[in-house]
Amino acid sequence: MRKILLSLLVVAMCAPVFAGAKKKADKDTNQFRYEIECAGNAIQGTYLVKVWSYSKKAAVAENQCRKNAVHGVIFKGYGGGQGCVSQRPLANNPGVETQYAEYFKSFFADGGEYQKYASLMEGTTEIVKVGKEYKVGTVVSVRKDDLRKALEAAGIVRGLSSGF
Amino acid sequence: MRKSIFTLALALVALVASAQIKKPELMVIPSDVWCISNGFYTEVDNMGTTVKVPNYKQALQESMGLKLAIAKLNDLMAERQFPLQSLEQTIKNLEQRRMEDNLTMSKAGNELAESPLDEVTRTAKCDIILELSWELKDFGPKHSLSYILEGRDAYTGKAIGAASGTGAPSFTADVDVLLEEAIVANMDNFNNRLLDHFTEMQTIGREISLDIKVFANNEAGIDLETEFDGDELIDIINEWLQVNTVQGRFSMPYASENVANFTQVRIPVYDERGRAIDANGFAKQLTKVLKKDPYNIPSKVLVKGLGRAVIILGEK
Numbered sequence: 001m002r003k004i005l006l007s008l009l010v011v012a013m014c015a016p017v018f019a020g021a022k023k024k025a026d027k028d029t030n031q032f033r034y035e036i037e038c039a040g041n042a043i044q045g046t047y048l049v050k051v052w053s054y055s056k057k058a059a060v061a062e063n064q065c066r067k068n069a070v071h072g073v074i075f076k077g078y079g080g081g082q083g084c085v086s087q088r089p090l091a092n093n094p095g096v097e098t099q100y101a102e103y104f105k106s107f108f109a110d111g112g113e114y115q116k117y118a119s120l121m122e123g124t125t126e127i128v129k130v131g132k133e134y135k136v137g138t139v140v141s142v143r144k145d146d147l148r149k150a151l152e153a154a155g156i157v158r159g160l161s162s163g164f
Numbered sequence: 165m166r167k168s169i170f171t172l173a174l175a176l177v178a179l180v181a182s183a184q185i186k187k188p189e190l191m192v193i194p195s196d197v198w199c200i201s202n203g204f205y206t207e208v209d210n211m212g213t214t215v216k217v218p219n220y221k222q223a224l225q226e227s228m229g230l231k232l233a234i235a236k237l238n239d240l241m242a243e244r245q246f247p248l249q250s251l252e253q254t255i256k257n258l259e260q261r262r263m264e265d266n267l268t269m270s271k272a273g274n275e276l277a278e279s280p281l282d283e284v285t286r287t288a289k290c291d292i293i294l295e296l297s298w299e300l301k302d303f304g305p306k307h308s309l310s311y312i313l314e315g316r317d318a319y320t321g322k323a324i325g326a327a328s329g330t331g332a333p334s335f336t337a338d339v340d341v342l343l344e345e346a347i348v349a350n351m352d353n354f355n356n357r358l359l360d361h362f363t364e365m366q367t368i369g370r371e372i373s374l375d376i377k378v379f380a381n382n383e384a385g386i387d388l389e390t391e392f393d394g395d396e397l398i399d400i401i402n403e404w405l406q407v408n409t410v411q412g413r414f415s416m417p418y419a420s421e422n423v424a425n426f427t428q429v430r431i432p433v434y435d436e437r438g439r440a441i442d443a444n445g446f447a448k449q450l451t452k453v454l455k456k457d458p459y460n461i462p463s464k465v466l467v468k469g470l471g472r473a474v475i476i477l478g479e480k
């Protein structure tokens with residue numbers, strides 16, 4: 001009985017810490033403050049991008065890289081050079097993010113649908129201390145064909161065959 | 165009651181189906197520069213000048229890289245629900261048609277002066293040509309592939325958009341691997357341009373050019389300044405174009421009593437029965453009007469590819 005009470009006490013003490021970390025992550029990344037660049041030629045149906053995220057905690061920034069990569073592929077696109085081909089964002093209309101704010105709020109929520117379309121490449125993380133915060137870069141593979149299909153199905157992005 | 169609902173449902177389905185227009189047809193061909201630099205051409209004597217004409221059949225038979233590139237592009241376009249027309253099959257159809265043409269004489273004994281590309285696009289009835297070129301470059305022990313995919317409107321020959329670039333230097337000397345990489349990396353950008361073109365076509369129609377000429381000393385005794393109920397023939401044609409083009413879009417850069425050139429003529433993509441209209445079909449609609457009362461003008465339509473037609477007035 002005492003053990004159970006002790007466990008409950010530990011859980012209760014840790015909960016605000018986790019909640020605080022989550023809140024911190026949301027606060028740091030809510031503005032989608034990141035840089036995205038090409039990380040090389042990817043296999044068919046994917047983009048390989050390097051995303052640099054910012055936070056006062058390196059772990060927080062690293063955790064947000066997947067979300068930022070998907071956000072970048074949808075709304076920012078990225079430049080080319082050194083054998084890389086620049087890519088336009090999937091959403092051609094710049095007003096889409098505001099127009100479908102509700103959809104994207106749930107899409108980019110913690111544990112949201114965005115997770116299905118991005119995976120971190122192991123051993124590619126770089127951490128740079130910039131002033132009082134950390135700049136964390138990691139390579140992410142984004143399944144852009146599947147992502148585009150999902151956005152087309154939701155009516156957010158116009159498909160090549162729409163209107164025919 | 166049940167019958168009425170069923171009929172209503174059928175009518176609705178038909179309405180939805182008719183509101184949609186057919187997908188444009190796309191076909192990949194190797195560019196002239198690629199064909200010539202790789203030796204896939206034939207030399208033709210054109211009024212004393214030797215001209216190199218691409219030989220698509222030879223290129224398909226001898227270049228594995230071309231076959232691979234076409235297969236890869238087809239794969240990527242099919243994924244976007246746009247399977248490509250086969251160049252190989254089109255050439256077979258073209259050869260069949262040539263054989264048939266050789267067996268039958270043209271009514272007026274005229275020859276259609278068309279380039280191999282015009283012949284291919286007309287046989288395939290494709291809307292957009294994807295012209296492909298690539299070249300392997302050496303940088304010491306490394307190799308890099310320069311790649312160009314250029315989209316052209318088969319009707320006007322105008323460029324729709326292009327995707328091009330040079331890949332990162334690699335120790336891989338396998339052209340096929342580098343080519344596949346280049347195609348995959350550049351396809352999204354190309355498709356974005358294609359999407360812009362489709363949106364424009366759906367909004368303001370397909371672009372063609374139309375030339376109207378008059379047979380000298382023709383039997384009908386008309387020219388473009390002949391008057392019908394006080395209006396000159398050229399004004400009547402202008403009025404017809406104003407009504408039958410999309411949003412009345414066309415321009416007439418030159419007109420005289422014997423010749424009128426109409427450019428940037430925007431015609432509907434499909435007629436009311438859902439059939440694709442090309443310059444020839446559009447020109448024939450005009451000749452039908454001119455053939456009737458009160459004009460009674462016989463005319464002849466010459467085909468110049470999908471996007472250009474010449475109407476010669478005065479005789480058949």
